[in-house]
Amino acid sequence: MNVVSKIEAAAPAAAVEAPAERMRRVVAVAVEHGDAVDREGRFPAETVEALKRERLLSVAIPAEYGGEGLGTAAVADLIAQLAQACGSSAMIYAMHQIKTSSFVMHGTGSEWHRAYMRRIAAEQLLMASATTEAGIGGNLRNSICAIEVEDGRFRLTKEAIVISYGNYADAILATARRAPDAASSDQIMVVIPNDANRTIDRTVVWDTLGMRGTCSDGFHLEAVGNAAQIFPKPFSEIAAQSMLASSHIYWAATWFGIAADAFNRAQAFVKAAARKQTDGTLPPGALRLAEAAAKLQEMKGHLMAAIHRFDAAQVDAARGDDAALSSIGFAAEINALKVAASEKAGEVVRIALLVNGILGYKNGTPFSVGRHLRDTASAPVMISNDRILSNTATLLLMSRFDTSLGG
Template sequence: MNVLRKIEAAPLTEAPEAATERMRRVAEIAAGHADSVDKEGRFPAETIEALKRERLLGVAIPIGHGGEGIGTMQIADLIVQLGQACGSSAMIYAMHQIKTSSFVTHGGASDWHRAYMRRIADEQLLMASATTEAGIGGNLRNSICAVEVARGRFALTKEATVISYGNYADAVLATARRAPDAASSDQVMVVIPADGDRTLERTSVWDTLGMRGTCSDGFHLVATGDARQIFPKPFSEIAAQSMLASSHIFWAATWFGIAADAFNRAQAFVKAAARKQPDAMPPGALRLAEAAALLQEMKGHLTAAIHRFEAAAGDDDALSSIGFAAEINALKVAASEKAGAVVRLAMLVNGILGYKNGTPFSVGRHLRDVTSAPVMISNDRILSNTATLMLMSRFDTGLGG
């Protein structure tokens, strides 16, 4: 059940204000509640209400379906803005946009999914994901559960070990085997609206080191509905052509935002020290320069991946290529490791004031949030997948793209 109060957001009748300015207002709200969201392990309801009020949940939906049609680079930049305010809020927004990208890229051929895209934009609906499952060890390209289709209806039961913000989402996009006799990798994805025929029974509680506000509880999911809610394309194509890239790009944007805010706090600390002793180099200045180099590497890798993804848009062969998959995998691994390194350097720069909570230089929440990055789809699993890809291709040493 979605426990957020309904936000009254009138449909746009003129060109919307710049999304970055609207996100600036959301980020101010998110920053004001970030510490309580983290401390209490609660859903950032104030942030999501603000996102809905500012009409930022449907910005990627094509203009023809009621959205604003903004691209991957702009979405990533919005996530970075929010990540500098609250890591949990940014991760929720990132995951929503990952699911929205599946509609944008693969929903155009289906009347049902086109209509639901319009609902996302008009009603500012929040999308969640149910790809993990008990017994598959985090491998989203395999499922144990299966959809059963009969007389135009589907039925699905799934033991989802994690559904981030599942109790608060307006719909869950769940993966499953195409049929009870299908192979584990022969998957489909189905849209399961909260206002449809479904139940979510919580089976585990999200009590974690960081990213506490994502409320990624485990659930026993049972749903039935119109068979047209199943995406026409196989999930293998959805994953390869939109979900893999958008996941790693938008997650990397989240981690970049968190790291950037930690860096900003460290920079403020060093500047304050320099003002006190203008004739001496502050002790943390060299560490700050090291963090700046890492942050610039993250930015360069992220923007390069986005440019390649946008250049390949509409080219299924390019999006499914070994080289593209290897590059996107590398982005996830590198961003997750560098974000942690930047925050740790910020902690060293800020010292005890960075270690303590409640100071202008505190980075403890940032550190705990970015520790999720290497295990959010294990880096070892991703590197293993890349190693397999490298056995089938040569590394491209050219600089021309």
């Protein structure tokens, strides 16, 4: 029995349970291997295999293409669950869901992309992204490389300074200029499956402070293929209408989950200290714990508000009105989520470290938060907050900030 047949054979048993219940089993795997993934800087193969076994890579794909049609909030909750066990695994899962959202929102008008969604669901394929490039860094709205299309075939060569889990992905969604004579901002996105038409040679090794298991090496990427693999919509529309929002929402869910686990460890530490108190006073760290809870609640509220706004805009888009998704106000709000969540996550983890003291600083204790601290350190530099704030500043010069408290 081949891999596809095995997955399809297992599908009925997995499908009777809610995605959250299936994710709990994946979390157990991630807990078991999380420290080793971080320590060795290796791909979390066990966790990704569990995600495939539980058929959680296709949850956001519409049911008509073999998925479960989960909405943004449900997917974000799955990511946050996983992040409480292993930040690298959750980030990989989040990035996969970001790429899946491009298929869901922008691929249904293309037979090739509809067929590939069915493959993602049937075979539980893992999607990756190649948007960064030597010479432009993380400026995903510009490309140096260009795709060449002739006689229904394309050719692409890209110096990608980062392709997270590129060596392990079943397909890479890469951006490029529409043609050799196109402007740097006139971009397309193309699906590049892991087959004989693609070669990637590692040029940069991912040896980092945190998020070590994402294996975000740099690669020299070359690919040829059917021009139908190119998304029919310009990348500018894909980025504005799905990728920007889903990226910031799913990244924020990842950081929230990491911070939530650090908070849980601090809470357990304070509770253990309280049981030893005999005079009824609060143990050291209790007030800091309350401070961390407030920050965590701020993260949750901001994230849920952004999800609500995104879902409402998607409903409008489904009715033929893309104005909300493409609006300046929406872009500014989603940018604010990224900056705030990336900063708050680190603050919560640092408070947890102060609460837990030396037992939080040491590795291998029930109260360790060193991995959490290092993983959340990536958040402000994963697309630099300064770049995000600069973009928002430009938007604010063209629009009025909404000071109403209405929906």
